[in-house]
Amino acid sequence: MAFVHSVRVRFGHCDPAKLVFYPRYVEMISDTVEAFFGDALGHPFEVLHPDHAVPTVQMRLHFTAPSRLGDALEIALRPTRIGRSSLDLSFACTCGGETRFTAESTLVWVGASVRPEPWPDPLRSELISRIDPS
């Protein structure tokens, strides 16, 4: 079950080659995770912090086709695996059916001391219900 975050490519996303500058994609991924926690899971970051956070500990990115000014990007987020404190996410960014990038990340549920803690139960159940192992 994918959560989809939409982003219009703006002037400030693009570089002199007239393509999206790839670090801006990583910001879009961060925004997608933030929207997923707030809008899909009901745990907005402004409520989580400062007692909890979900830092990203690793990420892989594949850039498959360029994006241009004005493109309407859809970034689909799918949880793929949950651990005691970790969560694997997969991302696919498309525009009009064409894949622009894919990504996988691992994030960790941490407490105020930035130490991993087990996912709290209602959130764990909600995440498990959304896992798509494909």
Add this chain to the structure above:
Amino acid sequence: MAFVHSVRVRFGHCDPAKLVFYPRYVEMISDTVEAFFGDALGHPFEVLHPDHAVPTVQMRLHFTAPSRLGDALEIALRPTRIGRSSLDLSFACTCGGETRFTAESTLVWVGASVRPEPWPDPLRSELISRIDPS
């Protein structure tokens, strides 16, 4: 007496028109203020915070000529007026003698509660010695 901060224009600063995207200039101004407090005044932000901060309360910007990838920008900062809690700064960004933008800002010395406080004395004296009212 100007404090000069140098910035090389990178790919990520530029937009599809191949010119520096003007919000990036505002980041460069913020970096210049931060370098001024750390390198010139000996009050780096990592030491100031969280007990004190110098938020910018107003700014004027004039963009006079475009900048391009690879340009070596020099941003000159001059304090122009000090108040009880405020400080006016003027900025001139040049490249090879050509002015790219000028700016004026006002920032305020605040305590942890984000309320203005009088400039502490050694810092006030240091700032006064650098004021260039021209």
Add this chain to the structure above:
Amino acid sequence: MAFVHSVRVRFGHCDPAKLVFYPRYVEMISDTVEAFFGDALGHPFEVLHPDHAVPTVQMRLHFTAPSRLGDALEIALRPTRIGRSSLDLSFACTCGGETRFTAESTLVWVGASVRPEPWPDPLRSELISRIDPS
């Protein structure tokens, strides 16, 4: 007649003081202008470029109250004056009725050579109809 652009304050907009980092506001202003040209005027930047552009030549900013993670900002843009090639805009950013910043800018209609050109007629008429001199 104001054009309103909505922005949710994300993690990446905020600084270690837990407030929106002010250069991010300037990016939001740029996005608001871009949305205005595309959504209100029917001249999206991806169609304007590279034959025309509307670079910002000056801007004034007043930061009146801080914004925090999760805030739902509304940025209202009002055209206030049109010249042969120039356009003055005023901006007011609010959250739940509280003003966070105001700004005024001047932008210029330029051709491919980045020289000012007179506003083309249907666009000039459309802009005039939206001017709010207050």
Add this chain to the structure above:
Amino acid sequence: MAFVHSVRVRFGHCDPAKLVFYPRYVEMISDTVEAFFGDALGHPFEVLHPDHAVPTVQMRLHFTAPSRLGDALEIALRPTRIGRSSLDLSFACTCGGETRFTAESTLVWVGASVRPEPWPDPLRSELISRIDPS
């Protein structure tokens, strides 16, 4: 043989958790590649473009320890493998000997049509001389 790019952590790099916001690390990596091509290889991007470019096609990132305001980061870039048109790079970001993140990327030499082209000979030789397969 590593190429080292130094970055001081600024206010704008950090998030409300007072740590570097990880998409800013990806911008730092992009800047490191740009500095490597300009300063080490003598092929600054402003000369390469628009006839050639080196888009990043994939990247892996491991975030191992957080960075904070004022940290003096050193990002070491090492070429690890060269193909007909591709180049693998490895990155290690440290501060005072502590690793903050590591990354690996693959970039491709492309022509104006954004199609891969074989590395030109003097550049290929220069890159081969710098390869560190460890």
